Amino acid sequence: MGFLIDRRLQRVEKEISQAVIARLPRYFRYLGELKDQGRERISSRELSRLMHVTASQIRQDLNNFGGFGQQGYGYNVEYLYAEIGKILGLDKTHHLIIIGAGNLGQALANYMNFERRGFIFTGIFDINRELHGKKIRGIRVRPMEEMQRFVRENNIDIAVLTIPKDGAEAAAQKLTEAGIKAIWNFAHMDLDVPEYVQVENVHLSDSLIKLSYMINQYENGK
Amino acid sequence: MGFLIDRRLQRVEKEISQAVIARLPRYFRYLGELKDQGRERISSRELSRLMHVTASQIRQDLNNFGGFGQQGYGYNVEYLYAEIGKILGLDKTHHLIIIGAGNLGQALANYMNFERRGFIFTGIFDINRELHGKKIRGIRVRPMEEMQRFVRENNIDIAVLTIPKDGAEAAAQKLTEAGIKAIWNFAHMDLDVPEYVQVENVHLSDSLIKLSYMINQYENGK
DNA sequence: TAGATTGTTAATCGATTAACAATC
């Protein structure tokens, strides 16, 4: 009987690959649209044609998290949408602050409809005195000195880092100290934070440079 | 002798994988920093420690494009930086317009230092009459109706798409007709354009949702 | 020359696709 217990202890939560994780938001997006269109069910085959991926991949991806479909029927759109939402943690609310009230910080505050997905925009910070007190989407810009205290007192989960490279590392450090859970990083550098702080990079320059590569390749190729 | 010719004809340009391409801008970024620091040479081993990737991967990646290093020496920083720049097409200038002069469009115009990498910000367009004539980074906002003509007459290579989902597909269509080479797509949807139009998606919502997943996973995991 | 480090081949690992029995 010992080996049964051993096997149970041994059973490690199977690691979900980064590739799968990166695809989840896209599934969520397509299912949300199908839901809005009033679609009741969809097969992996039809979804595959819609999303330009293989049906096999869809079924494999979803089965990492559970059997959400039904043989002969497919997937119930509303149910699958809700389940993926839960997997993504979108059934919980997250409190979010923006570090840097410059062009990008302000634009994100106004442009992203954070609340739609349960991200509560709670504060925005900048070192520039002239911006202090200015209201962005109804939230006044605070001095950076108040940031750590604010994170602690308001249980902030996510910091959106939109300050230039020079200050980014120090800000990340301070955010980590204050107990931030995650950083959405727009600074043009890779942050060095402990593994318990989640980081998602949005390297816009890298992205545009990649586009340059693609143009170049296409032109050389023909 | 026939088979020799055959083999030569057969030899297809080896396809560079998407994974490699996605890493190139990051190599470029690190090498730029090393160059600015005055570093003359670097080995794959040291670069690997700096970038947190394997030395093997670095050598494999670079060798897709040529042998830029030297045994016993490593890589010359300035030379490698320049070579990767060429591979990325950054030795050429690209003319770029922004579609949508809203929060994000304006922020990108001001925030991205486009010219630094040879992207010449040439025009910005919006449907909103109130914005027409307003100057963004010295460039006046034009009505959307002028867009196609502008693209043709000014040899525009890249369009930055920052308009809401509803108009995005139609705009992409018009850009394609006008002969655009590439679209940097910030709309929350996947565009359907011919394969000769290069598309690089920046799905900010997807990115933030991925971060939510990571927080959720970490919290459930402990 | 000896030591260092590349370029490249081979081995491994992981992700995607195909196939099909299970089952609604």
Place this chain on the structure above:
DNA sequence: TAGATTGTTAATCGATTAACAATC
């Protein structure tokens, strides 16, 4: 029940890592 379509195993494909001869 018959047809459809999943969940899942096996096969394939591709990407990463290891190893080492070549060579500066």
